[in-house]
Amino acid sequence: MEKLIIDKKSGNDIIVEVRDVKIGGPCKLFISGPCSVEDPDTMFKIAAELKAIGVHIIRGGAFKPRTSPYDFQGLQEQGLKILKDAAASVKLPIVTEVVDVRDIELVLRYADMIQVGARNMYNYSLLKELGRLKVPVLLKRGISATLKEWVYAAEYVVKEGNQKVVLCERGIRTFENYTRNTLDLNSVAVIKQKYRLPVLVDPSHGTGLRELVPGMSMAAVAAGADGLLIESHIYPEKSVSDARQTISMETLGEIYKKVKIYEGLNL
Ligand code: PEP
Ligand code: MN
DSSP states (O other), X not given: OOOOTTBGGGSSOOOEEETTEEESSSSOEEEEEOSBOOOHHHHHHHHHHHHHHTOSEEEOBSSOOOSSTTSOOOOHHHXXXXXXXXXXXXXXXXXXXXXXXXXXXXXXXXXXXXXXXXXXXXXXXXXXXXXXXXXXXXXXXXXXXXXXXXXXXXXXXXXXXXXXEEEEEOOBOOSOOSSSSBOOTHHHHHHHHHBSSOEEEOHHHHHSOGGGHHHHHHXXXXXXXXXXXXXXXXXGGGOSSOGGGOBOHHHHHHHHHHHHHHHHHOO
């Protein structure tokens, strides 16, 4: 493998700033919110809870890449507006997914960070465009992507001049089907050793089961993750999408507290 800009050997570790939030520094970062943006009342309540817990960035998909074309595809621009208003009410930055390169401009009117979802990790024209735009990017690992393919995808963005890339391990498809995906924490350890970019872990998509999220969150942090992306909701069972893996605000608060204790140990 040729030398990459994101190799440890190429320079110092990169800290990505999303408004006043720093990803990759000493503070473990929390991104949370529902899978999909929902109605305004629900979103305002979720935003208030996230803020009270200490979450740094709110998430929610307005453009949803669903496995079935018959499933809810997201509220689109209306969802972006709701997310922006809810986030503004508690002054939280926003990360949300762009599925199509033609929607980048629209999404950037509302979002502070763009998520490239697992299904789009190989979308090199999307990656290059986000590289040219120099906007913070949250790059999820592809569903069946090797570590090197994922790292190369990040290099696509960085090569265009945009170093604001945060990796996110979200589990990969293996023969194991008890869980939705197999959360590969090996990748986190490798990235922390060999690459300069921050890496987050998404134990929600990584397991698909809400009861596994607290344990795998702590495992992720112990493996060296710079933070967590967790799907949460005020009424998890009523989530419009990914209900089975969505945790309550109470559980999110408990995970947050445990991670802060771990962070304070300075291991
Ligand atoms: C999501 O974050 O809601 C999502 C669709 O994730 P992924 O691309 O990892 O499946
Ligand atoms: Mn989801």
